[in-house]
Amino acid sequence: MKGRAVVLMGFMGTGKSEVGRRLAQRLGRSFVDTDHAIEERAGKRVAAIFADDGEAAFRRLEREAVADAASRGGVVIAVGGGAVLDPENVRRLRDSGVLVHLTARPEIIVRRVGDGGGRPLLRDDPRAAVTRLLAERGPAYAAVADVTIDTSERNAGQVVEEIQQALERSERWKSST
Numbered sequence: 001m002k003g004r005a006v007v008l009m010g011f012m013g014t015g016k017s018e019v020g021r022r023l024a025q026r027l028g029r030s031f032v033d034t035d036h037a038i039e040e041r042a043g044k045r046v047a048a049i050f051a052d053d054g055e056a057a058f059r060r061l062e063r064e065a066v067a068d069a070a071s072r073g074g075v076v077i078a079v080g081g082g083a084v085l086d087p088e089n090v091r092r093l094r095d096s097g098v099l100v101h102l103t104a105r106p107e108i109i110v111r112r113v114g115d116g117g118g119r120p121l122l123r124d125d126p127r128a129a130v131t132r133l134l135a136e137r138g139p140a141y142a143a144v145a146d147v148t149i150d151t152s153e154r155n156a157g158q159v160v161e162e163i164q165q166a167l168e169r170s171e172r173w174k175s176s177t
């Protein structure tokens with residue numbers, strides 16, 4: 001399918017995967033979750049890739065998964081929370097579509113990620129890691145976003161609604177559909 005992609009990016013626990021799946025359904029488009037694509041390719045979970053092969057190996061796989069997803073055109077893509085810290089990923093994602101940044105307040109994220117299970121960067125002390133990483137990454141997310149939506153007080157269905165309304169206002173989106 002052609003046309004612009006919708007790219008959901010932002011911090012862990014902001015609902016990218018769930019919202020992405022629903023948004024794709026609503027728009028009648030395919031959904032690509034890059035973390036899932038990486039797991040399929042590697043034949044193991046993200047946490048196992050970090051543990052066995054290290055973060056650098058994960059980031060290489062992520063770069064491939066992003067390039068793949070971005071080349072498909074017209075899909076909904078959810079990328080892991082670290083993907084847009086890589087300028088090459090940002091370039092590809094920007095070329096392919098509209099970047100939607102999902103955010104949430106730190107205390108909400110801490111609640112959603114629980115004990116950090118499955119998320120290697122949060123494993124040791126989720127609260128401290130969320131606070132530190134959010135402060136480090138927040139400006140980078142904001143800098144590349146076309147649209148930002150705070151998911152703190154919204155369920156996935158409401159976030160999908162917000163995204164659709166934002167897309168309808170976006171010249172970049174309208175010019176491609």
Ligand code: S3P
Pocket residue numbers: 010011012013016017035046079080081082083118119120121
């Ligand atoms: C990461 C976020 C995770 C996953 C990996 C690294 C990050 O994805 O890609 O654990 O660096 O923020 P989610 O944002 O979907 O949890």
